[in-house]
Amino acid sequence: MTKIVNISTDPNAHVQMVSEAVAKRLKEARKQQKISLDELARRANVSKGMVVEIENCKANPSIAILCKISAALGLSVADVVNVASSPTVRLIEAQEIPTLWNGPEGGTARLLAGTSGPNMIELWKWEIKSGEFFESSSHPAGTFELFHVEKGTLKLIVDEVELIINEGCSAIAKTDVPHQYVNGGKGNLIFTMTVAELHK
Template sequence: MNKKVNITTGTDASVINEALSASLKQYRSEKKMSLDELSRQAGVSKGMLVEIEACRANPSIALLCKLASAMGVSVADIVNVASKPSVHLIAAEDIPCLWRGERGGTARLLAGTSGPDMIELWEWKMHPGEIFTSPGHSAGTCELLHVVEGALRLTLGEESLTVNEGSSAIARTDLPHSYRCAEGGPLRFTMTVSERER
């Protein structure tokens, strides 16, 4: 059960799709860039970019990461939870859910810094049988994970390990990886992602 699950449906998806569409249009306008050029730069099909700009797509987190990297911004910039000068309060109702699992799991981007050198804070909740897979982030990306409840099965390339409740892990996630709710009850973990522009 290794299905690709896209961004959540409903209000979050609509707001995120509109923000991504506006970001792409603004970026292409500022750079005087065609869809073909952005497609090559981001490694995303022109057809998908057309759908995103028309707000008809439901892009995955991996696709959001690719586009943010190509535009030199963070995912937090796109979904408006990036830091502002001095301090920026993000109200609970403004925290976007960027992934929903088949059994009700969620991944919420709690906060993040602006720009290509970014740090993001995530909250993940997963239920038994749910899995999230990623093709890998840009070179040097690092994640800090802490399991608050349950057990996380973390796979990085060919290597797997279980991170139990109360334990933490540090992982280089510039290679294919996945998070899975290990057997038993629900899983809840926090994750900080650090990505530096090369």
């Protein structure tokens, strides 16, 4: 049975718990698929040292690195952090929802729920403080993101195309190219995002 990550309100304990869950899940998946560390590193296009550090719980991987390694194993990020749905209906308690990004001014990105990979859908809640931004590398081909801004202004930059999404507005973007989420205003930016990665 998969262990449920119980997130503490202490940010340091939270990071440690997520790191431990990620390390365990990735190592289990790699061994089940009989993939060597070298082969996983090659498939994910990350260094073997990084894979080893993640599996030994000595690294706190970025969302981009998690995406690459998860995809190389045929998993979603939600599978790895244990918020993917497996039964027909599953409740994810508030304390189980992991924070996978912390901005320098206190912003957060939380993976609220997701389906199992490789075809997957994820639901995220972002809060980006004034002056913060998040930069992402390309996602796999066929990835789309849907946005709805609840508060503030989101400046979305996708492959050098800039889109301003004001409070109450929504947008869709193909994100198989480098992209950024930037707080385009002076106050807090809060938005929800759905990521859909569909393989033919």
